[in-house]
Amino acid sequence: MDMTLRWFGDGYDTVSLENIRQIPGVTGVVSTLYDAQPGDLWEKEKVAALKARVESTGLKLLGIESVNIHDSIKVGTPERDQYIENYIKTIELLGEAGVKCICYNFMPVFDWTRSDLAKLRSDGATVLAYDQKEIDLIDPANIFESMQKKAGDTLLPGWEPERMAHLQELFEMYADVDEEKLFENLKYFLEAIRPACEKYEVNMAIHPDDPPWKVFGLPRIMTSRENLLRLTKIVDAPFNGITLCTGSLGSNPDNDIPDIIRSLEGRIHFAHVRNVQHNAPGDFQEAAHLSSDGSLDMYEIMKALSDIHFEGLMRPDHGRMIWGEKAMPGYGLYDRALGAAYLNGLWEAIKKNK
């Protein structure tokens, strides 16, 4: 298992590679070309520059999070083939550069969604939070504005302003897309990229939907054990894998995370390990990684990953904002560093007591 941290790149991330390098047990980062738009063909030189920058600090570029998927591919419009062609070429140049894991998601229109990006806790820290009652009061046309206002001058992953400027059109694109259609389009995409992934040994790791249920009436499919298993079957090949995000799936208390992990042996290429606190149905908030700070049993989750001989990439996912840090919501240095150390501690104890 390689413990990593997500890094958004110079000029986008408030956290430096040099600081990440000093977190014990973190060997690399998962990063991205944060100015690339979904559907873009990535440039070889930019990938090489990113890799060189990361490696200049003694860290490794171990994965990309994310090469985002153009809405035409998710909706299944005729234009999708051009964007799939660009994706294939991007897979090839990443594979040639030695990057062997790509995280992506198939959520329509929005990436992860929250009603609050800085909910105050009794310990004075702030966290991301989601309350369906608040989301139901938001006009979807204004969700980007409200998210971005709370995010200050950081750019939220998956919420590209260029795309959000066409929100009405995006909603219209998905008007006839239901869960079945989304699965069909995902299968079409995976079949098309399979040769490149297998030739360049690049694993695809789809991220679950966050939260794992319909938002603003838009279908979501990466939501449960059943649907994740279905994903592994629609193109039944090892490259077609999963980013097992414990916080995304875990925000639905019906999802038994250790059981989901054990049902996906060999298909989890990337693990986002974070805790979440269930307040009520459809109402959750994020937490420190420590089990007792939230509702998930992080020991049982790490034990399940060890039991399936998980050897992929791992990262602490969203953390609290603590010690007065100012950073992209969920992506501060301090609480993710605490998370990485905690997860490595659990992993060491589990491995030594096998």
Ligand SMILES: O=C(O)[C@@H](O)[C@@H](O)[C@H](O)[C@H](O)CO
């Ligand atoms: O847990 C989460 O929601 C995050 O990890 C996402 O921002 C994730 O990185 C993206 O959806 C992946 O494409």
Ligand SMILES: [Fe+2]
């Ligand atoms: Fe995640």
